[in-house]
Amino acid sequence: MAHDVVRVCFVCLGNICRSPTAEGVMRHLVENEGLAGRILVDSAGTAAYHVGERADPRSRQAARERGIALASRGRQFEDGDFDRFDYVLAMDTENLSNLRALPGADTFEGVLALARDFDAAAPSGADVPDPYYGGDSGFDHVLDLCEAACRGLIDHLRDAGHID
Template identity: 55%
Template structure:
């Protein structure tokens, strides 16, 4: 089983959006028995909370349900996941600082590196303090990058 964890700051906007998209892509590809997806936040601000209403609305408008509850990512999580996917450079650096060793650090990637049309250092911006348009943009960015991530996993693990 390949395990992926998407990580943002609070685990109520970006990472649950990416989690929902990836779960849908995995189901459509009939890989739900080979790939498992989760999300978490670096901060404990919203632990136990559902995704932000605006993230849910943007996702549901595109047929993706968001059903997770916010949780905090811990150093122990590195041992449970093969891919730890950060939404922005600050999240990535915080994850690298939290990682207990080089093996754990090697699991950390920016999500948009899997979007071949984006610059190598492209980020998924935090839409929390903006309007609905920001959540639509986040969904679109996550969708393209998650498609690329799934292709990467399929190639690496030879899933057909």
């Protein structure tokens, strides 16, 4: 990475459940580990279904119960985002495929991968399941998966020498 700051974008379909949860978890960990200013975090969706909307209330509630704020507004992954980020991490294989098909993906010099690729306990190619149509426990499960992936990402960034 050619930056003094590592820029990470988490991506799901609508940017109201999984990717804002990952963004919130990562921001929380970055702040708690004294890495603010070294890692910048954002999220986006591959679709424009919820542009400008807050994260799903169930996502916000589950995160709030763990002391994590989900403050971002939904946005669509856009032209230029591949130039703005060092890591573009999809929450599932379908969105990873959608990202790979976008202009700029073929020349992206950063890491385009699944978020759970950074979770050492996750099987290869593991998705973060979409909790949207399920019950409250699905949102807690997403938080658990995002926390493991984000902790693994921070470890990876340290091991790679991108952060101290």
